Amino acid sequence: MGRATSSSSSSIDSNNHQSLSSSSSLSQLKRDLSTDLRLGLSISASQHNSSSTPRVQTLDYPPIQSLVAEGNECNDHATFFVKVYMEGIPIGRKLDLLAHDGYDDLIRTLDYMFNTNILWGAEVDTMHPEKCHVLTYEDEEGDLMMVGDVPWEMFLSTVKRLKITRAGPC
Amino acid sequence: MMNYFPDEVLEHVFDFVTSHRDRNAVSLVCKLWYRVERYSRQRVFIGNCYAISPERLIARFPGVKSLTLKGKPHFADFNLVPQDWGGYVQPWIEALARSRIGLEELRLKRMVVSDESLDVLSRSFTNFKSLVLVSCEGFTTDGLAAIAANCRFLRELDLQENEIEEKKNHWLGCFPDSCTSLVSLNFACLKEINLAALERLVARNPNLKSLKLNRAVPLEALQRILMRAPQLVDLGTGSFVLDRDSDDSETYRKLRTTILKCRSIRNLSGFLEVAPHCLPAIYPICVNLTYLNLSYAAGIHGSELIKLIRLCGKLQRLWILDCIGDKGLEIVASTCKDLQELRVFPSDPFGAGHDAVTETGLVAISSGCPKLNSLLYFCQQMTNAALIAVAKNCPNFIRFRLCILDPTKPDPVTMQPLDEGFGAIVQSSKRLRRLSLSGLLTDRVFLYIGMYAEQLEMLSIAFAGESDKGMLYVLNGCKKLRKLEIRDSPFGDMALLRDVGKYETMRSLWMSSCDVTLGGCKTLAKKMPRLNVEIINENDQMEFAPEDSQKVEKMYLYRTLVGPRKDAPEFVWTLV
Numbered sequence: 073m074g075r076a077t078s079s080s081s082s083s084i085d086s087n088n089h090q091s092l093s094s095s096s097s098l099s100q101l102k103r104d105l106s107t108d109l110r111l112g113l114s115i116s117a118s119q120h121n122s123s124s125t126p127r128v129q130t131l132d133y134p135p136i137q138s139l140v141a142e143g144n145e146c147n148d149h150a151t152f153f154v155k156v157y158m159e160g161i162p163i164g165r166k167l168d169l170l171a172h173d174g175y176d177d178l179i180r181t182l183d184y185m186f187n188t189n190i191l192w193g194a195e196v197d198t199m200h201p202e203k204c205h206v207l208t209y210e211d212e213e214g215d216l217m218m219v220g221d222v223p224w225e226m227f228l229s230t231v232k233r234l235k236i237t238r239a240g241p242c
Numbered sequence: 243m244m245n246y247f248p249d250e251v252l253e254h255v256f257d258f259v260t261s262h263r264d265r266n267a268v269s270l271v272c273k274l275w276y277r278v279e280r281y282s283r284q285r286v287f288i289g290n291c292y293a294i295s296p297e298r299l300i301a302r303f304p305g306v307k308s309l310t311l312k313g314k315p316h317f318a319d320f321n322l323v324p325q326d327w328g329g330y331v332q333p334w335i336e337a338l339a340r341s342r343i344g345l346e347e348l349r350l351k352r353m354v355v356s357d358e359s360l361d362v363l364s365r366s367f368t369n370f371k372s373l374v375l376v377s378c379e380g381f382t383t384d385g386l387a388a389i390a391a392n393c394r395f396l397r398e399l400d401l402q403e404n405e406i407e408e409k410k411n412h413w414l415g416c417f418p419d420s421c422t423s424l425v426s427l428n429f430a431c432l433k434e435i436n437l438a439a440l441e442r443l444v445a446r447n448p449n450l451k452s453l454k455l456n457r458a459v460p461l462e463a464l465q466r467i468l469m470r471a472p473q474l475v476d477l478g479t480g481s482f483v484l485d486r487d488s489d490d491s492e493t494y495r496k497l498r499t500t501i502l503k504c505r506s507i508r509n510l511s512g513f514l515e516v517a518p519h520c521l522p523a524i525y526p527i528c529v530n531l532t533y534l535n536l537s538y539a540a541g542i543h544g545s546e547l548i549k550l551i552r553l554c555g556k557l558q559r560l561w562i563l564d565c566i567g568d569k570g571l572e573i574v575a576s577t578c579k580d581l582q583e584l585r586v587f588p589s590d591p592f593g594a595g596h597d598a599v600t601e602t603g604l605v606a607i608s609s610g611c612p613k614l615n616s617l618l619y620f621c622q623q624m625t626n627a628a629l630i631a632v633a634k635n636c637p638n639f640i641r642f643r644l645c646i647l648d649p650t651k652p653d654p655v656t657m658q659p660l661d662e663g664f665g666a667i668v669q670s671s672k673r674l675r676r677l678s679l680s681g682l683l684t685d686r687v688f689l690y691i692g693m694y695a696e697q698l699e700m701l702s703i704a705f706a707g708e709s710d711k712g713m714l715y716v717l718n719g720c721k722k723l724r725k726l727e728i729r730d731s732p733f734g735d736m737a738l739l740r741d742v743g744k745y746e747t748m749r750s751l752w753m754s755s756c757d758v759t760l761g762g763c764k765t766l767a768k769k770m771p772r773l774n775v776e777i778i779n780e781n782d783q784m785e786f787a788p789e790d791s792q793k794v795e796k797m798y799l800y801r802t803l804v805g806p807r808k809d810a811p812e813f814v815w816t817l818v
Contacts, residue, residue: 131730132321133704134591134620134645135678137403151483152517170517170541225543229519
């Protein structure tokens, strides 16, 4: 699969070559690779943080055909849109649950979307009068449930739609 | 004794000899056998399109019906070969079209194909039945339209991992209404498709056994297609996503019912886009599956994968992403007792994959699946102990390809190189034909390979070895070696030139970012006129009149009967 990615040529200049051949010890290799990186060869923004392993992306490694790599690097191919209604507002919104990595992320998006503060999970038990809304969802069986009781993945497998309701008088 | 039989009898006997190698061997016995064999040969395999010319193919095998051609070297898959390097199919198609060859099948890998080539192909061979293009490029959907429109008896159109420019035409609609002979159709690598034309095509081709859709085919369409084609054996789904809304649960229910009728499906792939909550629709057919490919299915968590795998007791080949994790591989090991081939791809090749697999997963597989003979495994780390255990549990490897994402990583437990681990693999798997190495490796691993890998045909080396001795062990020891590809390893002229005759027994040698010099390559080219020694000089790395002592960035040499190729671009120098 000779796919057209930004085909960085795998050139290592001859200086690096000599050091590679004289002693192919790991530290030598790391030093040479980090020289390449400092010389500003095109690298992506997301740098690998581990201290012991050098980035080899510029060197066309690992040997994986780029489409498989591209397709799998970003997990946003799958989407899961659900309807979201706020009590009292007849027109709903739609939200991609898979674009969020957990409850916190989801609540943040909803707070922004509906311009409110939403109680969920444990917060509901300790009611703050200034926070007016709670987040509930309709599950596969049609029941209205409080968001946050079950693990995120389990939630994803049963949720059908979201509803933001009033917590109490505010 | 055989000499007293008329030719027809010999020919009839040779009909039972089908493998290319066996037929090649038959042709070497004597002149009579050579003659009978060549007239009766129907299938020809040419592993390097530059090793021979179309004219010589046609002259020797006038009865050829099926031709397989391969072009660019394997490392082209990983961006190591520049654009316009070569591998054009045009001269082959032109020559075949001018001749009287009744071509019926053409299989190309890593070749450059043009719309014109496809057009000529479609109009020159009335009985043309099968076109398989793997990792090819250079054509558009106009070329596909020509094939669809003109090949009246087309049975197979299989497009795997090609780069195809998609025009606004509806090429699929170019199949005439009279086309009812399709058995296999794969367009997964395209981005678009005309759905209406697709559904009509499936409806009028009742012999369709293999259908691989692309991302543009939504679930609703898949359901309708499966209704028309419950006889499918091989299915590649397109998009496998549905909203959870009430309107779509009807579609989902219909899909589940339809899939229940598809009792013949044995091979399942695709899922180019997938929502986990849709997966249960395929649960009913999992029990029959022998091949499952989920390597494009990003976004399915390990737990979902495990639920699926538990149902696949008859699986023989599994391609999966590393988000299945070691735990998931343990489930595979306890469920898929007939597993022969496993490929685990990295979901995040350039980062630190937290769901990734390690040596633990591989050991579990080896222990639960003793029939394992083919492995491609991308992982974060590997230990010698694990490889030794795998070697003991699975002595039947034919293909063993390990890719540790950090290419020079030692055994993390002992901090030793992985020489002993790979040594154990080659010693125990006596029928090993293909091997890819990774991790920290010294010359010692090559000593083991040279000593034990007697059947080895293809070896891939990256960032390994310490000296020329490493390469020499391999060249001296592996008598059946056909393809050797090496990158970023300290092998130089001494190893390259020690046994120049060896390369005529091989298909090709690739060396990039090694220590071979221009002078060494020139010497080799001079001594061996039946090799093409090509230097790829990208970005003018070599000056106009370089010194012989300058290291060569990329060298590709191959045996050939037809001398230097005439279509080399100006950045490829053929040394003479």
